[in-house]
Amino acid sequence: MSHILSSRSLSFAQTLVRMNTVSAHSNLELIDFVRDHLAGLGVRSRITRSADRRKANLFATLGAGKPAGVIVSGHTDTVPWDGQEWSVDPLSASVQAWPEAVGQDGEIERVEPRLYGRGSADMKSFIAIAVANAELFLESASPFAVHFAFSYDEEVGCFGVRELIADMKDANVKPVACIIGEPTLMVPAIAHKGVYRYRCCVRGKEAHSSLTPQSVNAIEMAARVIGKVRDMAEGFEQNEARYEGFDVPFSTASVGQFQGGIADNVVPRDAEFRYEFRNLPTADAVAMQKEVLAYASRVEPAMKRVAPEAGFKFETICEIPSFLGSATDPVTRLAQRLSGESGVTQVAFGTEAGLFKNAGIPTVVCGPGSIQQAHQPDEYVTLEQLARCELFLQGLASAPQIG
Numbered sequence: 001m002s003h004i005l006s007s008r009s010l011s012f013a014q015t016l017v018r019m020n021t022v023s024a025h026s027n028l029e030l031i032d033f034v035r036d037h038l039a040g041l042g043v044r045s046r047i048t049r050s051a052d053r054r055k056a057n058l059f060a061t062l063g064a065g066k067p068a069g070v071i072v073s074g075h076t077d078t079v080p081w082d083g084q085e086w087s088v089d090p091l092s093a094s095v096q097a098w099p100e101a102v103g104q105d106g107e108i109e110r111v112e113p114r115l116y117g118r119g120s121a122d123m124k125s126f127i128a129i130a131v132a133n134a135e136l137f138l139e140s141a142s143p144f145a146v147h148f149a150f151s152y153d154e155e156v157g158c159f160g161v162r163e164l165i166a167d168m169k170d171a172n173v174k175p176v177a178c179i180i181g182e183p184t185l186m187v188p189a190i191a192h193k194g195v196y197r198y199r200c201c202v203r204g205k206e207a208h209s210s211l212t213p214q215s216v217n218a219i220e221m222a223a224r225v226i227g228k229v230r231d232m233a234e235g236f237e238q239n240e241a242r243y244e245g246f247d248v249p250f251s252t253a254s255v256g257q258f259q260g261g262i263a264d265n266v267v268p269r270d271a272e273f274r275y276e277f278r279n280l281p282t283a284d285a286v287a288m289q290k291e292v293l294a295y296a297s298r299v300e301p302a303m304k305r306v307a308p309e310a311g312f313k314f315e316t317i318c319e320i321p322s323f324l325g326s327a328t329d330p331v332t333r334l335a336q337r338l339s340g341e342s343g344v345t346q347v348a349f350g351t352e353a354g355l356f357k358n359a360g361i362p363t364v365v366c367g368p369g370s371i372q373q374a375h376q377p378d379e380y381v382t383l384e385q386l387a388r389c390e391l392f393l394q395g396l397a398s399a400p401q402i403g
Contacts, residue, residue, distance in 0.1 A: 005387040010115070012128035013386065014093035017117035021124075023077040023156045026054040030076050030124075034058055034131055034150065041134055045148075046171065048163045055152040057164040061173070062137035063145030070331070070402065071147045071178035071361065072393070073352065074127040075154030075161070078119040084377040090118040095383070114380040121369030121381040126181030129368075129390050136397040144402060147175055154352055157197075157318030161352045165359050177331035177402055178356045181367030183374055183381070186388045187345045188335040189365040193246065194322035195350040196285040197276040199315040200225060200296075202260075205307035206269035215267035216303045216310045219260040222271040225312070228295045229253050229275050232288065243280045245346040251279045253288070274317065278350075281324035321354030325364055330403025335366045338395040339388070347371065366392070 021027040035045045038060050045060040055077075061069065081090045088094050097113045115125065127150055137146040149168075152160035168175075182189075202225075204218030233253040242249040253275065260271030279285040296312040303310035325332060327344050336342060349371050356363045368389035369381035 003387045003391040005383050005390055006132070009129045009132040009386065009390050010095070010383070012132040013115060013120070013125040014095075016124040016128045017093035017115070017120050018091050020091060021077050021119070022080045023153055024080065027076045027152045028054070028056060031056045031058050031150070034127075034148070037131060038134060038148075041138060043134070043138070046167060048167045050152065050160070055160065057152055057160050057167075058148065058150045059164055059168060059173075060148045061145050062134060062148070063140060063142070066143060066145040068143065068176045068402070069145040069147050069173070070396065071149045071175045071356070072130050072396075073149040073151070073178055073180045073356070074123050074130070075151045075352065076124070076127065077152055077155050078122065078124070079155050079375050081118055081377070086377045088116050088378060090379075093117045093120070112382040112384045114382050115386065116378060116380045118379055120379055121183045122371070122374035122379070123182055123367055123369075125369065125381050125386055126367045126389060129386065130181070130393055133390065133393050133397065136394060140397045142397060142399055144176070146396065147173065149178075151352065158320045158350075158352050158355060159318075161355055165355060169359070175361050177334070178353075178361045178363040179331065179335060179396075180351055180353050180356070180363065180365045181389070182347070182349070182351050182365050183367050183369035183371050184345060184347060184365055185370055186339045186366060186368055186385065186392065187341050187343065188332050188339060189347045190325035190327060190329075190332055190344045191245070191281055191346040192323045192350060192353065192365070193251070193278045193280060193348065194285050194354065195276060195278055195318065195320040196289065197274060197317035198289065199272065199274050199317055201313040201315070202271040203313070204267070204269050204271070204303065204310050207267045209265040209267055212267055214306070216306050218268045218271035221299060221303060221312075222258070222260060222273055224299055225292065225296050226255050226273060226275070228292060229255060232291065240280070240283065243282060246280070247348045251277065251283045251288075253277050279322055281322040285319070285322075320350045321358060323351065323353035323357055323363065323365070325353070325357065325362065329362045329364065331362045332364045333403045334399065335364045338392045338399070339366060
């Protein structure tokens, strides 16, 4: 499957990487660029915006009027790079072949040229190559259309794609398959865990630390619920049926942030912590959260006897459903054929795949680069991976059938 990446696709990838679309910022520069490029080809884009109008999704159909359509999906936002030690400007989109690798024999080994920059692997390059090859989809004699679906705020909770899917349904668009170009080294991925994150705010009653019976210690009450989360994590590891193929073949739970207290001699009135569940596709994350809520409700009465205002408040940060496709799905077989891969994989990271699947659209995850480079200093994707992605998408443009 030898293929040299076109200068056009590389240029588009560099253009997108140079745009700062960290989730805390607007992504409109990127969306406008894609919209304008497609408009120049006579393609109208459907734009759905966030409540504050600072961000947007883009949905466009190439080959309108064909009886079936395949979604080519990607998220436009990236994670930040604050505090990371980069050797290059994260927005440089530079192409380099360093550092050189030294083999076991001491000889310098050739290193595949890489595109560096935030989002190069996760996952602007996939979007760029799709857009760079838009004319092929328009000119294609394939019996199905291709839909571009590019979302905002995937990195912080898959928020934008929910609006995109709702708009797609309102427009009566009924795709038969979806390919999400997250970095899988171009190996089709058919499963990932869910990601469910919550915030727990604890209200107690402050007092001088010499008068603890007159107080409700928010940190200590928070610790009890944190202990419950930890007990659940240990239970998953010890008792949950294994789902082989994942790096961690059982569900996990962990606390990621904690805040509380103002001084050593003041019983703290307030505490806050955040925690998450990463559930197997076969496990129920909603039931996990209900178990935490039930435990907190048993702790709360003793708190209220001292201070009626004391208690727990839970907020949902994000709920990203797990994804479970199949090696026999036509879209998986299509991805295998286009990628030249005979097998499939499972990935540890979350994607928008579960949301598309829950909308009734058979889905597969397959894109260039490795998740090991994503979110890291000096994030990169090799040009070899981008060339494979370009060949994949060019093959999609000429595919005679799905599956």
